[in-house]
Amino acid sequence: AQSVAQPEDQVNVAEGNPLTVKCTYSVSGNPYLFWYVQYPNRGLQFLLKYITGDNLVKGSYGFEAEFNKSQTSFHLKKPSALVSDSALYFCAVRDRGSTLGRLYFGRGTQLTVWP
Amino acid sequence: KAGVTQTPRYLIKTRGQQVTLSCSPISGHRSVSWYQQTPGQGLQFLFEYFSETQRNKGNFPGRFSGRQFSNSRSEMNVSTLELGDSALYLCASSLSHNTYNSPLHFGNGTRLTVT
Numbered sequence: 001a002q003s004v005a006q007p008e009d010q011v012n013v014a015e016g017n018p019l020t021v022k023c024t025y026s027v028s029g030n031p032y033l034f035w036y037v038q039y040p041n042r043g044l045q046f047l048l049k050y051i052t053g054d055n056l057v058k059g060s061y062g063f064e065a066e067f068n069k070s071q072t073s074f075h076l077k078k079p080s081a082l083v084s085d086s087a088l089y090f091c092a093v094r095d096r097g098s099t100l101g102r103l104y105f106g107r108g109t110q111l112t113v114w115p
Numbered sequence: 116k117a118g119v120t121q122t123p124r125y126l127i128k129t130r131g132q133q134v135t136l137s138c139s140p141i142s143g144h145r146s147v148s149w150y151q152q153t154p155g156q157g158l159q160f161l162f163e164y165f166s167e168t169q170r171n172k173g174n175f176p177g178r179f180s181g182r183q184f185s186n187s188r189s190e191m192n193v194s195t196l197e198l199g200d201s202a203l204y205l206c207a208s209s210l211s212h213n214t215y216n217s218p219l220h221f222g223n224g225t226r227l228t229v230t
Contacts, residue, residue, distance in 0.1 A: 036221075044219075098171065100163075101146055101163030101219065102160050104160075
């Protein structure tokens with residue numbers, strides 16, 4: 001069965017420091033992986049995706065993610081955090097055997113960046 | 116280009132009533148998916164429509180139903196509302212139901228409160 005785990009409910013970092021939000025997944029076959037961000041009272045905004053190719057994927061707002069097949073991980077990273085990065089982050093996986101609209105989401109990680 | 120539009124933004128209903136939520140996808144997008152977001156269960160897939168046909172369905176009771184119109188707009192209906200149906204309902208659109216490089220684009224959601 002497909003599943004996504006975000007082991008940390010909360011991540012706190014100081015502005016200017018690097019940040020990492022962790023994600024591990026379980027899916028049959030090669031996965032499609034996504035990161036989304038959600039601000040209060042808003043929907044999810046797409047950040048980046050891994051389909052195939054380079055293990056390091058670059059996305060919006062300076063975020064990047066590293067795909068590690070052996071560890072089944074897809075951690076979200078940013079070299080220098082901003083206060084405006086504070087939000088709820090979701091990792092998601094799409095099973096290649098499923099339809100486009102069905103994503104399996106992690107429980108989310110609340111990122112707080114303090115000044 | 117306008118994003119995914121969901122109406123209404125907020126709804127308050129009483130147990131036993133029914134409710135209809137509306138979603139207009141991004142122009143040119145033909146696939147619409149619905150998700151329920153709650154603090155306890157996180158993001159859960161409800162169903163997906165393409166070309167007015169349901170392509171995939173999550174594990175929700177029959178009280179939850181949906182449809183898609185020829186202009187790709189979609190509605191979801193919840194009958195006999197229960198307190199546990201209180202949630203943020205998110206609609207997402209994409210170009211096709213099998214274009215796997217395409218991310219989902221989410222609306223800002225409809226916040227349903229059942230009293």
